[in-house]
Amino acid sequence: MVEAIAGRDYRGLVSSVDQTEPPRPGLPPGPVDTPPPAPAIRASLHVLAGLPLSITGWTMVVGVPVAVWYWPVWRLMYGHVGYGPLSDWPITPVLLVLAAGLTLLVLPARIRAATRWQRLRFRYLLAVELPPPPPTRAGRPIDRLVREWTAPGTWRQFLYHAVAPLPAAMAAVAVPVCWLLAPPFAPRAAGALADADAARAGALLGPSLAEEMARQLAELAHSRAEVIAATDAERRRIERDLHDGAQQRLVSLAMKLGLARTTLTDIPEPARRTLDEAHDELKAALAELRGFVRGLHPPILDDRGLDAALSAVTANCPVPVRLRVRVADRCAPAVEAVAYFVVCEALTNVAKHARASRAEVDVERTGDRLRIVVSDDGCGGARLDGHVRLDGDARHDIGDRLDGAGPVGAAGTGLRGLARRASAVDGTLSIVSPTSGPTRITVELPCGW
Amino acid sequence: MRVVIAEDSVLLREGLVQLLNAFEIAVVAAVADADSLLLATAEHQPDLVIVDVRMPPTYTDEGIRAALAVRQRWPRTGIVVLSQYVEERYAVDLLSTWSSGVGYLLKDRVADVADFVAALRRVAVGGTALDPEVVAQLLQRRANPIDRLTGRELDVIQLMAEGRSNTAIATALRISPSAVEKHVNSIFTKLDLPPADTDHRRVLAVLSYLHAH
Numbered sequence: 001m002v003e004a005i006a007g008r009d010y011r012g013l014v015s016s017v018d019q020t021e022p023p024r025p026g027l028p029p030g031p032v033d034t035p036p037p038a039p040a041i042r043a044s045l046h047v048l049a050g051l052p053l054s055i056t057g058w059t060m061v062v063g064v065p066v067a068v069w070y071w072p073v074w075r076l077m078y079g080h081v082g083y084g085p086l087s088d089w090p091i092t093p094v095l096l097v098l099a100a101g102l103t104l105l106v107l108p109a110r111i112r113a114a115t116r117w118q119r120l121r122f123r124y125l126l127a128v129e130l131p132p133p134p135p136t137r138a139g140r141p142i143d144r145l146v147r148e149w150t151a152p153g154t155w156r157q158f159l160y161h162a163v164a165p166l167p168a169a170m171a172a173v174a175v176p177v178c179w180l181l182a183p184p185f186a187p188r189a190a191g192a193l194a195d196a197d198a199a200r201a202g203a204l205l206g207p208s209l210a211e212e213m214a215r216q217l218a219e220l221a222h223s224r225a226e227v228i229a230a231t232d233a234e235r236r237r238i239e240r241d242l243h244d245g246a247q248q249r250l251v252s253l254a255m256k257l258g259l260a261r262t263t264l265t266d267i268p269e270p271a272r273r274t275l276d277e278a279h280d281e282l283k284a285a286l287a288e289l290r291g292f293v294r295g296l297h298p299p300i301l302d303d304r305g306l307d308a309a310l311s312a313v314t315a316n317c318p319v320p321v322r323l324r325v326r327v328a329d330r331c332a333p334a335v336e337a338v339a340y341f342v343v344c345e346a347l348t349n350v351a352k353h354a355r356a357s358r359a360e361v362d363v364e365r366t367g368d369r370l371r372i373v374v375s376d377d378g379c380g381g382a383r384l385d386g387h388v389r390l391d392g393d394a395r396h397d398i399g400d401r402l403d404g405a406g407p408v409g410a411a412g413t414g415l416r417g418l419a420r421r422a423s424a425v426d427g428t429l430s431i432v433s434p435t436s437g438p439t440r441i442t443v444e445l446p447c448g449w
Numbered sequence: 450m451r452v453v454i455a456e457d458s459v460l461l462r463e464g465l466v467q468l469l470n471a472f473e474i475a476v477v478a479a480v481a482d483a484d485s486l487l488l489a490t491a492e493h494q495p496d497l498v499i500v501d502v503r504m505p506p507t508y509t510d511e512g513i514r515a516a517l518a519v520r521q522r523w524p525r526t527g528i529v530v531l532s533q534y535v536e537e538r539y540a541v542d543l544l545s546t547w548s549s550g551v552g553y554l555l556k557d558r559v560a561d562v563a564d565f566v567a568a569l570r571r572v573a574v575g576g577t578a579l580d581p582e583v584v585a586q587l588l589q590r591r592a593n594p595i596d597r598l599t600g601r602e603l604d605v606i607q608l609m610a611e612g613r614s615n616t617a618i619a620t621a622l623r624i625s626p627s628a629v630e631k632h633v634n635s636i637f638t639k640l641d642l643p644p645a646d647t648d649h650r651r652v653l654a655v656l657s658y659l660h661a662h
Contacts, residue, residue, distance in 0.1 A: 243503070243533055247556075248458035254560035255464045259471055262562050279560065286557045290534065300536045303509040308538035315537060315586035 040187030043194040044175050046125035050197060051172035053121055054164035057114035061161045064110075065103050072096040108148035115157045115205050118164075128198050131206045133157075134215065152208055160204035167197070228334050228424055232297070239296040247289060254282045301340055305330050306363060309340055317347045319376070320358045327365040331447040338421050339363065339372055342443050345418045346374035352414075354378025354439060365447060372443040380437030384416050418443075450573050453493060454479040455486035455515065456501040456531070461556070465499065468559070472566045481505070483515035490519055495526060497573040501556075502532040502539060513539050520547055527572040531556050537586040540579070548652040552578030552612075568612070577612035577652050584610040587655065602639075605632040610655040 072095035122128045133153035136144050148154055171193040178186040207215065257279040264275070301309040307325035314321035330336070343361055350359045356378030363372050415431065418441075422429040427445035452474055456462040459481075466476045478489035482505050490498060498519055502512035516528045529552035530543060540553050552572040558580065559565045568578035579587075584607050601622075608618045615633070619626045636654055 240508070244458065247533055248461050251556045251559060252458075252460045252464040254557070255461075255468055255562065258560045258562040259468055263471060283557065283560050286560070290555075290557065294534050298534070299503065299509060300534075300538065304536075304538050308536065311537040312534070312586060316582075 040190055042125050042127075043190040044179070044186070046121060046194050047168075047171045047175045047190055047197070049121055049125060050164070050168040053117055054161070054168040057118065057161040058165045060110045060114050061107065061158055065107060068099045068102055072099050104149075105145070108145070108154050111154055111157050111161065114161050118160075118201060118205060122198065122201060126194055126198060130201055131212075133205075133207045134211050153211065156204045156208065160201065167200070171197070224424070225334075232334055232337055235297040236302075239293055239299070242289070242293045242296075243299075247286075247293065250282065250286050250289065254279065254286060257282060295344070297337070298340070301336055302333065306336055306339055310343055310361065310363070313340075313344055313347060314361060317359070318351050319347075319354075319356050321347065322358070322360045323363075324361070325363045327363060327370070329365065329447075331365065331370055331445075335370060335425055335445050335447055338425050338427065338445060339370060339443070341421055342372055342418050343374060345414050345421075346441050349382065349414050350374070350376045350378065350439075353382070354380075354437075356438075368447045370445045370447050372445070373440065375438060375440040377438045379435075380433045380439050381435045382415060382431055382433035382439045382441070384419060384431065415441075450497065450570065451475045451477050451493065451495045452569070452573075453477060453486065453489045453495045453498045454500075455481070455483065455489075455498065455504065455512070457481045457504045458501075461501075465559070468562060469566075469569075472562075474566070474569070483511045483518075486515050487518060487522075490523060490526065494523070497527040497529065497569060499529045499531060499569070502530060510539060510542075513542055516543060517546075520551075526550070527569075527575070528552065529554060529569055529572050529578065531559070535580050535582045535586065537583070540583045540587060544579075544656060548656050549577065550575045553583050554578060554580045555582060571612055577610075579611050579655075581607070581611060584655070602632050602636050605629060606636055606654060609633070609636075609651050612652075 072092055075092045075095065119130050119132070122130050133151070136147050136151070138144070139147070175186065175190050175193060178189045206212075257275065261275055261279050264272075267275070298309050298312070300312070306327055307323075310323055310325060314323040331339070343363075347359065347361070350356050354376045356376035359374065359376040359378075361372070361374050363370070365371075419429045422443050422445065425445055427443060430442045431439070432442075433439040452469060454462060454465050454469075454476060456465065456479070462479050462481070466479050469476050477493040477495055480486050480489050483500075486498065486500060489495075498516070500512040500516050500519075502510060504511040504515075512530055512532070516530050519526055520528055524547075527550040528543075530539070531554055532539070533556050535553065535555055543551055543553055550572055552568055554565070554568065558568075572578050587610070588603070588607065604622055605618055608621055613621065615626055615629045619629045622629070633651070633654075640654060
């Protein structure tokens with residue numbers, strides 16, 4: 001029962017040890033002196049083992065330091081009485097330095113050792129896994145020491161070990177007494193005491209709330225990166241499949257229809273008209289499919305980078321676009337993809353809504369930041385949703401507004417999608433677009449994301 | 450006219466062979482990758498090679514690189530590159546060193562079989578065949594010098610870049626050949642193209658945009 005459960009959900013687990021199993025069919029009800037279920041024994045053993053362990057832990061983290069400091073402090077306070085303050089110079093300072101040095105160097109390690117032993121007790125006797133606090137980051141020894149002394153986890157562990165002997169002693173007395181005087185209640189009592197110990201240990205020996213949040217945040221960031229990479233890979237795969245499959249087939253079909261149209265000159269007029277229409281429609285479908293497939297993921301982006309990929313985009317924009325790309329080193333593929341689609345979306349917006357006579361796209365990499373500026377001389381008034389001007393710091397609002405539903409204009413939809421793409425790779429987006437124009441969209445992305 | 454085709458899609462490769470045979474063009478070899486293309490070209494010495502941009506093993510720009518290799522070794526062989534999308538960068542690669550006997554067309558263009566075959570014949574005898582989309586991209590990229598051209602001159606240079614003759618341009622724009630001649634000379638002047646006695650001044654007019662970049 002208890003053994004089967006691992007992980008952090010230890011609260012309330014131990015109290016489940018007294019739940020009796022359903023009677024097995026074909027067996028008579030158990031005699032009165034049935035041996036207690038194994039979990040109750042383990043909970044009792046856990047409680048009993050707590051006493052020597054907690055006393056050892058207390059000795060390591062409280063007893064030894066107190067003993068080490070006792071002599072020099074006593075000498076410092078009372079040593080001069082009867083002998084004069086400098087009579088035993090330099091013994092007191094030397095003892096003080098020794099005590100300080102020993103404490104400074106050894107105490108955090110002792111605390112962690114005591115915690116390790118307690119963790120083993122919880123694991124093997126109670127089948128409760130106490131999550132370890134985050135490891136001290138590597139660095140120079142002095143830095144590690146400072147980090148250990150300043151880590152809140154160190155002092156929460158210290159607190160546990162400093163007070164542990166008291167509850168451990170009471171429990172270690174109470175459980176045998178229960179077994180002797182009121183055996184039917186002993187499993188319940190042992191369970192409750194082990195449970196309380198587990199709760200205390202979980203709060204003080206595991207990671208703090210902040211550390212746990214930091215860990216989950218890192219995990220989230222990691223899984224988001226994986227999701228984005230997987231999405232990119234999927235788009236590439238679909239592009240490739242369509243390119244190798246449907247597109248080739250349709251081109252081949254269009255070629256055959258074209259051949260028929262050219263060579264079959266003596267067919268009846270209705271048939272000829274149908275053939276012509278089919279051929280024209282197929283060509284239109286091909287052009288549409290080509291636009292769609294290219295929009296999925298342009299292969300030239302992987303092959304030649306942003307400059308080459310954006311050249312085609314700016315060239316196909318109905319508004320004249322001046323493109324400037326100053327990117328010496330390629331960025332991460334996910335970032336290049338975001339930059340590419342941001343420019344596509346922004347130029348689509350310019351063409352649809354801005355009534356601009358010209359536009360500029362400026363892409364520049366400075367250090368590990370990629371800055372994309374798309375500006376036009378159009379009518380302005382671009383917005384994400386409603387007449388909202390959004391800057392980088394307010395980008396967190398985007399998500400809320402997205403979920404807010406309600407009718408949104410086409411302009412808003414495109415720009416919001418763009419903002420979402422940017423923030424997906426920890427980028428920022430800002431729009432400056434007064435109602436009389438001009439509009440300027442700035443996107444900043446980290447290159448190495 | 451003898452042709453070698455390099456295209457990794459079986460369907461399209463067979464279709465092209467069928468198409469060219471229908472127009473009495475001899476396909477001496479049809480292969481599926483760049484290496485085989487070079488072997489076949491060495492063996493058959495064709496007048497023209499038709500090559501797909503995306504081929505094994507990396508499916509990026511094998512076709513462009515193969516075309517450049519063919520051109521380097523057999524400068525008199527015409528090259529038509531077919532691609533699912535036109536990319537200005539590939540066009541620059543293809544055209545910046547040589548300006549004659551080169552074509553770069555969207556695959557979709559094979560649907561208009563007569564135009565396509567005419568483009569092949571043009572390239573085989575040293576002409577050019579650039580997809581209108583390629584031309585548009587190249588011209589867009591050269592936005593500044595083009596500002597100096599009038600709308601009509603833009604029409605003319607666009608058709609010129611596709612490899613059309615003065616007569617064809619005149620027909621397409623419904624103006625007289627002498628008017629076309631006037632526009633062409635005006636374009637040369639505005640682009641500071643010195644008079645030269647090469648056969649390909651017209652293509653140089655388009656390429657000058659590239660080199661000015």
